[in-house]
Amino acid sequence: MTSNFVKAAIRCNRRSRLLVLLFLVATLSPPDRLFALPSNNTGESVDVTYHSTVSEVRLVFFATDEHNHNVQQLQKDDFAIVDDERVIREFRSFTRSASVNLDVVVMIDSSESVLPHLQQVTADVSQLIFQSPWSSGDLVSVISFSGMEAHLLCAENCRTSFRADQIVPKGGATPLLDALDLATTLLIRHRQPDVWPVILLFSDGDDTISKISFRHVREKILASGTQIYAIDAGNSRQLSNGTATLQRLAGDSGGRYMGLSDGPVKVLNNVMDDLHSGLLVTYTLPKSSSEFHSIRILPTHNLNLQFRCRCGYYSRRVGSARQEDGP
């Protein structure tokens, strides 16, 4: 009994000693040692990464001269951005977007109205996927849409897994806006700051059955910073509602509108030229009373320069910090 009592006392004594020792280590050791922060001889912390929320606008744009040729030697002080009426000339960074990876969703309209051109569209898409000079980090997905819904044929890895026979000529109605919504959701899901989201849309633009409105889709596209290259599979020489829809989607998002009748080589060259000649500028989010910021890029010296970019973006609050949608 006595020995048990002595053993318990010793164990208790050991525990209290251990606690005292831990207390001493905690109070006497420098905090950087305790929390494994590296320090140099002068006692200052080095190689410490601090994280903070940055409110930054990332904008991909294109510059052309009076002959509609891409401007190769554009400098930072050759242009100014009018963001929600404010003229911005100070930029955080300015680079070529060739160094940015692409996240591309190819959308193929396989509805009734496009069936006569579907074979050509399929050939163009195959050529685009297998013969374009993609970078190793580029992602390519393919969506086909007709009837009541859109189908994801392959996601991200279509450069290796896409097969032309996956596009089945189904006919039926055209759920264009629903399919655009799905494509944008897909792009938002794996969105990263250094990835440029792009949609290549092969369609006649005539939506016949979507549940989602044009306004909703347009807002989502602008919020995600996705650029749309619309390739009109209808009669692009005749002005129709479908053509107008495609032109508006392309124009507002900073992309381009082309006709399938221009020929696959010209269409693909235009798209790939654009994807490799884009410029990326970043700047501090300017204060504004509205959530939507309209954007326009104008020259600072040479009025012959033309600039193309999305028509605006939405800024929204996340927690206590503002975060813009981009790039």
Next chain:
Amino acid sequence: MKRGFWLVLSLCSVPNLLAAQFGIYQHGSVVRMHMGDCMLGHRGMMVAFGPPSIPVQDSCPEYTLVSPNVVYVIVGKTSNQLIPLAEVIDFRLQKNELAVRLDDAKRETKFEIKEMFVRSDWDRIQRHIDAQMKAAEVHDAER
């Protein structure tokens, strides 16, 4: 005939050359720009006082040009009348209009003056607007 042509041409370019050489240009910076309604003035008397007609949906660029002492709000006469948005631009007042020198084109483009503010008043208004926006931001963050 040729001489006459050259004489007329040189006479036309004299005002601009004189303006440039004698330094009558003032300097300013464009801080704001938007597409707004075109001013009625340049459409002429017929539109202003003539019979009612279908309104034309036209928009013209409106710029806020800040100079050391005065701030001008100027409006272009057509939708594609643009000012190069360089850090500093040269301009001069001419017959109730504001002529902006286009550096690369070696010519001027004229704008109608919509509003004018004394610089100190304009600065005070801007500070007030900034303070209001900051307060709104803080309020939103707290909510």
